[in-house]
Amino acid sequence: MILNFINGQYRQGRGGRSFSDMNPVDGSLIAQVSEATREDVDDAVNAARDALAGPWGALKLSQRCDLLYAVAAEIDRRAEDFVAAEVADTGKPRSLASHLDIPRGAANFRVFADAVRNVATETFTSHAPDGEPTLNYALRRPKGVVAVICPWNLPLLLMTWKVGPALACGNTVVVKPSEETPATAALLGEVMNSVGIPKGVYNVVHGFGPESAGEFLTTHPGVDAITFTGETRTGAAIIRASAAGIKPVSMELGGKNPAVVFDDADLDATIAGLTRSVFENSGQVCLGTERVYVQRRIFDAVVQRLASAAARLRPGRPEDPATTLGPLISAEHQRKVLDYFALAKAEGATAVCGGGVPDVSHELKAGAWVEPTVWTGVAHESRVAREEIFGPCCAVIPFETEAEALRMANDTPYGLAASVYTSDVARAHRFAGALRVGVVWVNSWFVRDLRTPFGGSGASGIGREGGVHSLEFYTELSNVCIKF
Numbered sequence: 001m002i003l004n005f006i007n008g009q010y011r012q013g014r015g016g017r018s019f020s021d022m023n024p025v026d027g028s029l030i031a032q033v034s035e036a037t038r039e040d041v042d043d044a045v046n047a048a049r050d051a052l053a054g055p056w057g058a059l060k061l062s063q064r065c066d067l068l069y070a071v072a073a074e075i076d077r078r079a080e081d082f083v084a085a086e087v088a089d090t091g092k093p094r095s096l097a098s099h100l101d102i103p104r105g106a107a108n109f110r111v112f113a114d115a116v117r118n119v120a121t122e123t124f125t126s127h128a129p130d131g132e133p134t135l136n137y138a139l140r141r142p143k144g145v146v147a148v149i150c151p152w153n154l155p156l157l158l159m160t161w162k163v164g165p166a167l168a169c170g171n172t173v174v175v176k177p178s179e180e181t182p183a184t185a186a187l188l189g190e191v192m193n194s195v196g197i198p199k200g201v202y203n204v205v206h207g208f209g210p211e212s213a214g215e216f217l218t219t220h221p222g223v224d225a226i227t228f229t230g231e232t233r234t235g236a237a238i239i240r241a242s243a244a245g246i247k248p249v250s251m252e253l254g255g256k257n258p259a260v261v262f263d264d265a266d267l268d269a270t271i272a273g274l275t276r277s278v279f280e281n282s283g284q285v286c287l288g289t290e291r292v293y294v295q296r297r298i299f300d301a302v303v304q305r306l307a308s309a310a311a312r313l314r315p316g317r318p319e320d321p322a323t324t325l326g327p328l329i330s331a332e333h334q335r336k337v338l339d340y341f342a343l344a345k346a347e348g349a350t351a352v353c354g355g356g357v358p359d360v361s362h363e364l365k366a367g368a369w370v371e372p373t374v375w376t377g378v379a380h381e382s383r384v385a386r387e388e389i390f391g392p393c394c395a396v397i398p399f400e401t402e403a404e405a406l407r408m409a410n411d412t413p414y415g416l417a418a419s420v421y422t423s424d425v426a427r428a429h430r431f432a433g434a435l436r437v438g439v440v441w442v443n444s445w446f447v448r449d450l451r452t453p454f455g456g457s458g459a460s461g462i463g464r465e466g467g468v469h470s471l472e473f474y475t476e477l478s479n480v481c482i483k484f
């Protein structure tokens with residue numbers, strides 16, 4: 001049984017209810033997960049409040065940062081346990097979990113311990129109307145109890161991307177991991193206890209959204225702030241739920257990210273970048289590419305090379321070193337993606353490769369598999385080119401001029417990420433600056449400096465996190481004016 005973690009202890013939900021954690025590779029049962037009740041969520045929020053008023057709130061900054069570094073070191077020491085848990089929950093290849101998900105789980109604690117250690121606050125000297133000198137200085141204090149609601153695609157990475165800065169800033173947290181991927185959030189409780197994070201600082205409640213732990217948490221009067229990563233429509237529901245309490249929210253939402261390939265691009269680097277941004281994590285990355293705009297002259301070459309790269313991806317068990325493609329997270333998500341495959345066909349698309357379910361071995365047939373897919377013949381205005389699919393697929397669409405490419409790339413309610421491939425440095429800077437997204441990669445993808453601002457606008461979210469930018473959300477600034 002995967003248990004809730006409240007006030008430093010693992011425990012069953014009071015309602016005695018549980019739900020199944022399924023392995024998306026073969027549809028087998030991994031474990032039952034104990035569902036938290038409203039009372040359990042209340043206990044978790046109260047434990048977080050008590051920790052703030054108790055040992056955690058009394059810690060010096062340097063002690064807090066040293067503890068977060070200890071958390072990172074313990075995640076590294078137990079990397080194998082975290083990889084096994086993440087791989088079981090998601091079905092992603094071991095190589096991906098061990099090189100991306102888990103190392104970032106540790107890095108997300110270190111980067112924010114460093115940020116709070118080194119961040120300055122401001123002071124101003126001036127004079128009052130009566131001519132007497134004044135000194136103004138700013139103070140940062142923790143927001144308090146932060147609700148952290150997480151998605152299933154990069155479970156530990158995205159949860160610690162929020163818990164790291166929240167704790168570094170002196171807050172306490174109640175985490176509600178996705179019902180699809182509860183394991184690593186629960187396991188992190190063992191790390192917190194083993195390094196000496198006081199009880200109540202880090203809490204985990206399992207369940208779903210509406211009328212379950214997610215909603216109980218976002219509507220709880222004892223929660224001071226909500227940080228959410230997930231679908232845009234869920235973000236809207238959480239903002240509505242938070243409105244009554246005027247709670248600050250940080251929203252990392254969906255995307256329909258473009259890649260723009262100019263005809264002077266390095267084709268090898270372009271295909272390598274696109275293969276990752278379209279198919280990595282089976283396309284279940286918010287920053288992933290689902291629209292590829294290619295300048296006409298090299299359109300056919302890019303289509304063929306990307307389709308060949310897709311065809312080389314090998315579905316299989318995570319622990320098989322030959323596996324380069326995992327399943328989607330669930331049968332439900334598989335049905336959603338396959339519905340988009342059918343829609344693409346109905347909208348007149350040509351599947352240059354993929355478009356269905358791969359022929360996997362008998363033992364894997366119950367897994368949530370779809371083929372990596374490259375479409376041509378998709379109109380820029382079509383649903384397949386406008387709606388987030390969140391699978392291993394992309395529409396490749398030709399363009400003639402830079403202006404046309406920019407218009408199409410920006411023609412979306414989202415504003416999260418983009419990638420641009422060109423050898424023309426001036427054009428790279430010009431085009432990147434004109435894209436209305438939060439993150440632009442040039443001749444690359446998902447290369448991350450964790451000190452940089454990260455986040456989206458429009459339907460992709462509210463706020464920026466990363467480095468000192470996270471401190472704006474996880475602290476309250478106040479100003480003190482002294483008149484001499």
Ligand SMILES: NC(=O)c1ccc[n+]([C@@H]2O[C@H](COP(=O)([O-])OP(=O)(O)OC[C@H]3O[C@@H](n4cnc5c(N)ncnc54)[C@H](O)[C@@H]3O)[C@@H](O)[C@H]2O)c1
Pocket residue numbers: 149150151152153154158176177178179207208209210213214215218229230231232234235237238251252253254255285286388390416456460461
């Ligand atoms: N912008 C980013 O950084 C980023 C990162 C990863 C994923 N995402 C987005 O997340 C989505 C995939 O993740 P998902 O399917 O888990 O998202 P989701 O919105 O379905 O669920 C996310 C979390 O919210 C919870 N939840 C659902 N309804 C809720 C409610 N009413 N109140 C409180 N909690 C609720 C879920 O239980 C889950 O823990 C994609 O749209 C992807 O683009 C965005």
Ligand SMILES: O=C/C=C/C=C(\O)C(=O)O
Pocket residue numbers: 153154158161284285286287448454
């Ligand atoms: O699926 C979305 C990935 C988000 C990644 C980050 O938030 C990050 O790299 O910090």
